[in-house]
Amino acid sequence: AQSVTQLGSHVSVSEGALVLLRCNYSSSVPPYLFWYVQYPNQGLQLLLKYTSAATLVKGINGFEAEFKKSETSFHLTKPSAHMSDAAEYFCAVSESGGADGLTFGKGTHLIIQP
Amino acid sequence: SQTIHQWPATLVQPVGSPLSLECTVEGTSNPNLYWYRQAAGRGLQLLFYSVGIGQISSEVPQNLSASRPQDRQFILSSKKLLLSDSGFYLCAWIRYTEAFFGQGTRLTVV
Numbered sequence: 001a002q003s004v005t006q007l008g009s010h011v012s013v014s015e016g017a018l019v020l021l022r023c024n025y026s027s028s029v030p031p032y033l034f035w036y037v038q039y040p041n042q043g044l045q046l047l048l049k050y051t052s053a054a055t056l057v058k059g060i061n062g063f064e065a066e067f068k069k070s071e072t073s074f075h076l077t078k079p080s081a082h083m084s085d086a087a088e089y090f091c092a093v094s095e096s097g098g099a100d101g102l103t104f105g106k107g108t109h110l111i112i113q114p
Numbered sequence: 115s116q117t118i119h120q121w122p123a124t125l126v127q128p129v130g131s132p133l134s135l136e137c138t139v140e141g142t143s144n145p146n147l148y149w150y151r152q153a154a155g156r157g158l159q160l161l162f163y164s165v166g167i168g169q170i171s172s173e174v175p176q177n178l179s180a181s182r183p184q185d186r187q188f189i190l191s192s193k194k195l196l197l198s199d200s201g202f203y204l205c206a207w208i209r210y211t212e213a214f215f216g217q218g219t220r221l222t223v224v
Contacts, residue, residue: 041202043216043217043218090157101148102148103160106156
């Protein structure tokens with residue numbers, strides 16, 4: 001069975017500071033991994049995904065994530081936070097990539113301090 | 115291109131009333147479709163998924179049901195809403211490494 005753990009339900013950083021959102025996964029087979037962002041009362045927007053190609057994945061809005069198999073991690077980073085980055089972020093894993101769908105973490109609310 | 119439509123965007127319903135949320139997909143055939151619910155502080159919980167017309171898999175027992183009357187239509191229903199059914203409902207189409215989400219429905223049961 002697949003599962004995702006996001007450490008920290010809330011993360012607060014200053015504008016211009018490094019953003020680090022943590023995600024650890026559990027999967028019995030090589031996983032597909034995703035990061036999504038959600039703004040209030042909206043659907044989910046894909047930031048980036050790992051599909052067994054390059055382990056360092058670059059996404060939209062300056063975000064990137066690195067797949068580390070030995071640590072079963074897929075942490076999301078951004079070098080310099082912007083006020084517009086304030087949102088809810090979800091890490092997700094898929095084993096089959098098909099019928100079983102995505103299993104999501106509980107989300108991390110990113111707060112940007114001016 | 116693939117798009118997914120979900121409506122209504124917001125809904126306020128009294129306890130005991132019925133519910134019907136609709137999701138339709140464009141730009142693909144025979145999609146795998148999913149209903150998720152997002153409750154405060156609990157992330158996204160998979161409710162139902164469907165791999166084809168009339169095929170529904172339920173992930174958790176609850177007061178809701180789902181139907182797939184057409185290839186690109188997925189409906190979430192309830193005969194009698196409970197207060198605990200309040201939340202943000204998302205429809206999704208997922209295939210291998212691609213996932214598309216509707217804009218969600220904010221359901222408030224009062």
